[in-house]
Structures are given as structure tokens and as C-alpha cells.
Amino acid sequence: MNSDLLVSLRAKDRSVLGRAVTVAENGGEKAERLLEIIKPLSKSAPIIGFTGTPGSGKSTLIDALVTVYRKRNLTVAVLAIDPSSPFSGGAVLGDRCRMNRHQTDGGVYIRSLSARGSVGGLSIGVSRVISVLQASDFDLILLETVGAGQSEVDVFELADVCVVVCTPNSGDDIQAIKSGILEIADILVANKSDLADADNTIKQLVLAQNLPSNKSRHVSVISTIATQGEGIENLADQISLQVEGIKEPRGKDTDMQTRRHLVRAIARQMEQNLLNEDNPKIDQLCASIINGEMNTNEAVSIWINHQTTRKTKS
Amino acid sequence: MHTDSPPRVLVTKIGLDGHDRGSRVVATALRDAGMEVIYTPPWQDIAAVVGLAQDEDVDVIGISSLATDHLLVPKLMQALKDTGLGHIRVVVGGIVPDQDEQDLLSAGVSHVFHPGCSLQKITEEVMRLAHAAREQAPSII
Numbered sequence: 001m002n003s004d005l006l007v008s009l010r011a012k013d014r015s016v017l018g019r020a021v022t023v024a025e026n027g028g029e030k031a032e033r034l035l036e037i038i039k040p041l042s043k044s045a046p047i048i049g050f051t052g053t054p055g056s057g058k059s060t061l062i063d064a065l066v067t068v069y070r071k072r073n074l075t076v077a078v079l080a081i082d083p084s085s086p087f088s089g090g091a092v093l094g095d096r097c098r099m100n101r102h103q104t105d106g107g108v109y110i111r112s113l114s115a116r117g118s119v120g121g122l123s124i125g126v127s128r129v130i131s132v133l134q135a136s137d138f139d140l141i142l143l144e145t146v147g148a149g150q151s152e153v154d155v156f157e158l159a160d161v162c163v164v165v166c167t168p169n170s171g172d173d174i175q176a177i178k179s180g181i182l183e184i185a186d187i188l189v190a191n192k193s194d195l196a197d198a199d200n201t202i203k204q205l206v207l208a209q210n211l212p213s214n215k216s217r218h219v220s221v222i223s224t225i226a227t228q229g230e231g232i233e234n235l236a237d238q239i240s241l242q243v244e245g246i247k248e249p250r251g252k253d254t255d256m257q258t259r260r261h262l263v264r265a266i267a268r269q270m271e272q273n274l275l276n277e278d279n280p281k282i283d284q285l286c287a288s289i290i291n292g293e294m295n296t297n298e299a300v301s302i303w304i305n306h307q308t309t310r311k312t313k314s
Numbered sequence: 315m316h317t318d319s320p321p322r323v324l325v326t327k328i329g330l331d332g333h334d335r336g337s338r339v340v341a342t343a344l345r346d347a348g349m350e351v352i353y354t355p356p357w358q359d360i361a362a363v364v365g366l367a368q369d370e371d372v373d374v375i376g377i378s379s380l381a382t383d384h385l386l387v388p389k390l391m392q393a394l395k396d397t398g399l400g401h402i403r404v405v406v407g408g409i410v411p412d413q414d415e416q417d418l419l420s421a422g423v424s425h426v427f428h429p430g431c432s433l434q435k436i437t438e439e440v441m442r443l444a445h446a447a448r449e450q451a452p453s454i455i
Contacts, residue, residue, distance in 0.1 A: 005454055015398060018371035019454045026319045034455050090320060090345035094353045096366070103362035110369055114320070114350045 002037050009136045010041060012075070012106065020132045021111055025125035027272075035128060038135035045077075045134060046243045047141045049159025051121060051181060054147025056165040057191040059098035060226040062142050066102055067229070068236045074139040075107040079130070081123050083146045084114040091115075095144060109138065121145035122154045124268055130158065148181055156184040157261050161242040163187045163235075166205060168198040182208070185219055186242050189235060193223040281306055321349045321444030324372040326363060327356035328390065329383030336408060337378035340436060344376075347437040349444070360386065364393050367402055373444035373451075379408040388421035395422075401450035403443035407436065 008016040023034050050058045062078055069076050080095035093112035102108040115123045122145060133141050145155045156162055164185035182188070188209070190202045205221045220238050224231030274282060285299040294302075325341045327334060334356050341351045352370045367375060375394075377387055384406050394402055406418055407427035415426050424443050427436055 002455075014365065014368035016454055018368050019451070022319075022322075022371045023454065030455060037455065084350075085345055085348075088346050088348045090348040090350060092341050092345045092351045092353050096352060096354045100355055103358075103365045112350075112352050112370060116320075 005037060006041055006135075009038065009132070012109065012136050012138075014106075014109065017109060017132070017136055018111070021129050024128035024132045025113065025123075027125050027128065031125070031128055035131055038132065041135035041137075042131065043134055043137065045138050045141050046160045046246070047130065047143055047158060048239055048243075049143045049145065049155035049162045050165060051145040051148045051155050051162065051184075052165030052189075052191075053167070053170065056147070056167045056170075057224075057226045058144050058147075058165050059095045061165060061189065061191060061224065061232070061235075062144055063099040063101060064224075064226050064229050064232045065142065065236060066099070066108055068232050069140060070102075070105065070107060072236070075137070076109075076140050076142060077133040077136070077138040078108070078110040078142045078144065079113055079126065079133075080110065080144045081113045081115055081121070081126065081146050084116050086117075089117065109133070109136070115146050118154075118268070121148045122158065124272070127158060127265075154264075157264075160246050161186045161239055163189055163239070165189045165191050166201060167192045168195045168201045170201065187235070187238050188219060188221045189231075190221060190223045191226055193231070194225050194228075198223065321374065321441060321448075322352065322370060322372045323349050323374045323376060323440060323444065324352045324354070324363070324366055324370060325376045325378070326354045326358050326366070327378050327383065328358050328360065328363060328386050329379070329381075330357065331379070331381035331383050332356045333380045334378070336380065337376070340376060340378065340407060340433070343433040343437055344440060347441060349437075349440070360390050360393050363390060364397050364399065367394065367399055368397065372402060373447040374403045374405065374440050376440065377404065377406045379406055379410065381409070384408070384410050384414060384418060387418055387423060391422040398452070401447050401452070403447045405440065405443065407431070 005016065009020060020034060024031050050062060052058050059080060066076050066078065078099065082091055082093045082095060084091040091114035093114060095112055099110055102110065113123045113126065113129065118124050130141060143155060143159055162184045164181055166188060188205050190198060190205060192198065202221060202223055209219045209221065222231055222235050222238055224235060285303060288294050289296060289299055323344055325337050327337060341353045344351045352366065352372060354366065363375065387406055391404060394400060403424045405425045405427065406423055410418065410426050410428065418426055425439055
């Protein structure tokens with residue numbers, strides 16, 4: 001049965017792939033087993049991350065890029081993440097509305113993922129899902145984050161190449177040199193460049209990239225009109241150049257990066273555990289907060305002390 | 315946690331009618347009930363809906379029909395069966411004449427929601443069907 005699974009994944013059997021993604025996304029023991037089974041298949045298709053503000057055109061841009069890649073005979077998997085409701089946990093995943101051309105193309109797999117409460121721009125199980133896509137032998141994996149503000153930079157940890165999508169009228173030249181999302185870009189896309197003020201936006205982005213700094217990599221600024229497919233071939237070429245560049249490990253501080261990645265993964269898992277398991281201490285702290293006996297910060301200190309004492313006892 | 319992951323529901327329209335306000339209202343209600351809704355533009359063809367259902371691994375497909383597009387639904391049911399997706403529950407909502415309802419149910423549609431049906435009734439039924447579909451979904455490992 002396991003070998004069937006591997007063959008089906010390799011052949012991009014869409015039903016099997018869809019179910020495998022669900023298992024990986026949901027996590028737990030089943031997901032671990034799945035990842036163990038597919039390990040021998042794992043290759044490393046480049047992961048291209050796309051981030052930017054809501055409505056900047058990420059989905060439309062990806063849709064246009066997929067068309068270009070298909071013309072170049074490359075197979076593509078797309079993960080499109082949309083936010084989950086802070087109230088119900090549900091989600092309307094609407095990225096499909098802009099990626100409506102590839103539904104029946106066997107060389108394209110598109111999956112909508114809910115962030116499921118994650119706040120860094122990605123979703124809880126996304127790295128497991130990527131392992132499944134790697135086992136399915138796609139040439140490229142495109143990863144679209146939720147609409148991001150200034151600091152949702154998790155995609156930098158997962159993607160080999162980060163594309164940050166900007167639009168005209170999104171701020172002046174000071175916005176362009178702030179820390180955060182613009183800093184993680186390998187490629188800056190000035191989308192909707194048919195709008196008024198687009199030239200200014202491009203100028204500001206280029207100027208900000210040309211300020212003297214100790215950054216070693218070159219960030220290119222590309223202007224596109226995703227709805228009309230303009231600039232997309234150029235973007236695809238730039239992505240290829242960057243992908244070739246990363247055969248050498250890219251100039252990031254890998255030790256610190258790995259450490260940060262690991263610690264975050266642990267934190268996410270602990271968060272899920274604490275939210276879902278029966279835990280009298282947590283219940284007690286919640287009750288105290290609700291009764292007004294303490295605030296959240298005090299409760300955190302008590303929790304951490306509680307954990308440390310438990311550890312020293314054992 | 316994994317058994318309780320949110321139901322996944324595809325809300326879409328097939329055929330030539332583009333009136334999608336109703337499907338948006340329902341999509342939002344399903345979201346508010348904690349489900350993950352994959353929402354598409356109208357005018358999907360049958361093959362596209364099957365592809366979407368496979369890629370997105372949905373538990374329920376909701377077809378909104380206001381202008382006789384429900385007559386295509388039996389074809390969708392057949393296509394789902396042929397693709398090995400018989401476990402997926404299909405519901406239809408909108409304007410479905412009484413004399414057509416039985417044909418849809420005979421073709422395997424789980425439920426037809428008529429005008430005036432409350433959102434609560436819809437979300438409860440979809441939730442129930444999603445759990446039933448998940449029980450029957452083929453396991454890959």
C-alpha cells in the first residue's frame with residue numbers, strides 16, 4: 001500500500017495528492033507516518049514565496065506566472081494561504097477566484113490553505129504540506145502568504161526566493177526603507193503599474209535598494225500588470241536567476257535561522273497542545289484572569305515558574 | 315485535533331448563470347460556523363469542479379443554482395463517482411422546482427435547500443454531511 005501511495009504521488013494523482021495534503025496539514029501521528037513514508041521521494045524543487053499587502057495582486061500574479069511556466073513545460077504546485085476567522089476558526093479561501101485557468105491542467109496543483117490561527121503569514125502545517133509536494137515531483141512550488149502588513153516575514157524561512165508584491169500609492173520613500181517585509185525580498189514586484197503614480201513607486205523602491213548597505217544580494221525591482229500578463233516573462237526569468245543563485249546556500253545567517261525556525265515550530269506545537277489538551281493549571285489561570293485576580297502577564301510568569309518547578313522536581 | 319480539523323466545503327456555481335450573491339451569503343455563514351470554504355467564481359464546468367474537489371480534498375460541494383443550472387448536477391454526480399469521489403456530499407441551493415428535486419436526490423444529491431431556508435439549517439446540515447463524508451473518505455495511509 002505504501003508503494004502504491006508513492007507511485008500515485010509521483011504520478012501527481014490529484015485525489016491522492018489532495019488527501020495527502022490534508023493529512024500533512026492536519027498534523028499528528030498520521031502526518032508523521034506519511035512524512036516517514038514519503039521521505040525517500042523527497043527532492044527539492046525551489047520554493048518561491050509571494051507576499052504583500054491584501055489586494056496587491058499576489059494571486060493574479062501567480063496565476064499569470066503559472067501560465068508562463070506551463071508554456072515552458074514546467075509543472076507547478078501552488079499553496080495559497082488565506083486568513084482564518086479569529087472568532088469561528090473558519091475561513092473563506094478565495095484565492096481560487098484569481099487562479100481560475102488551471103483547474104483541469106494535470107501539470108498544476110493548487111491548494112487553498114487556511115492560516116488556522118497562525119499570525120506570521122503562513123499556516124500551521126505548511127512545511128509538512130511542502131514535503132508532500134516535494135514528493136510529488138513538481139518542478140516549482142509557489143507559496144502565497146496571507147495578505148501581509150509590515151512584519152509577516154515567516155515566508156522568508158521557508159522560501160528559497162521571496163517575491164514581495166507592492167502597488168502604487170502604498171507610501172512614500174520612508175516606507176520603502178523601513179524594516180520588515182521589504183527587507184526579505186529577493187525580488188520586488190511593482191504590480192498594477194498601469195495605475196497613476198506607478199513610476200514614482202518604482203523609483204522609490206529602486207532608490208531604497210540602492211542605498212549603501214552591507215547586504216550582499218542584489219534585489220531587482222520588476223514592474224508588472226498581472227491582469228494583462230505584462231512583465232510576467234521578465235519576472236519568471238528573474239526568479240530563475242535567483243534560483244540558480246541559491247545553489248550556493250544564500251547569504252543568511254543559517255545557524256540563527258535554523259534556531260529561530262526550530263524555536264517557532266516548537267512554540268506552534270506547544271500552542272496547539274495547550275489549546276487542545278485538558279490542563280487544570282491553564283484552566284485555573286484562565287479563571288483567575290476572568291475573575292480579575294491577575295492579568296495575562298502575571299499568569300504567564302506563574303505558568304513559567306510552574307513549568308520550571310515541575311522540571312526540577314522530576 | 316486532526317479528527318476535528320474544520321470541514322472543507324467547495325461553494326461554487328456551474329453553468330452560465332452568474333448571480334453569486336446567494337453563494338457568497340452561504341459561504342460567509344459556513345465560515346462563521348467554523349468551516350473552511352473554498353470559494354470560486356461562477357461559470358465552472360463539470361470537469362473543473364471535479365478537479366477542484368480533488369485538489370482541495372473537500373468534504374461537501376455546495377452548488378448554487380438560480381437559473382436552471384441545477385439540471386447539470388446529475389452530470390456532476392456521475393463525474394464525481396467516475397473519479398472515485400463518491401464519498402463527497404453534494405448539496406444544491408437556490409431555485410429548484412419541486413418536480414426537479416426528486417431527480418436530483420435520485421442522482422445522489424444529499425439535500426436541496428429552497429428559498430426561505432435558514433442559514434442555521436444550512437450550516438447544520440452541511441456540518442453533518444461533512445462528518446459523514448469524512449467517515450467514508452478513502453484512507454491513503
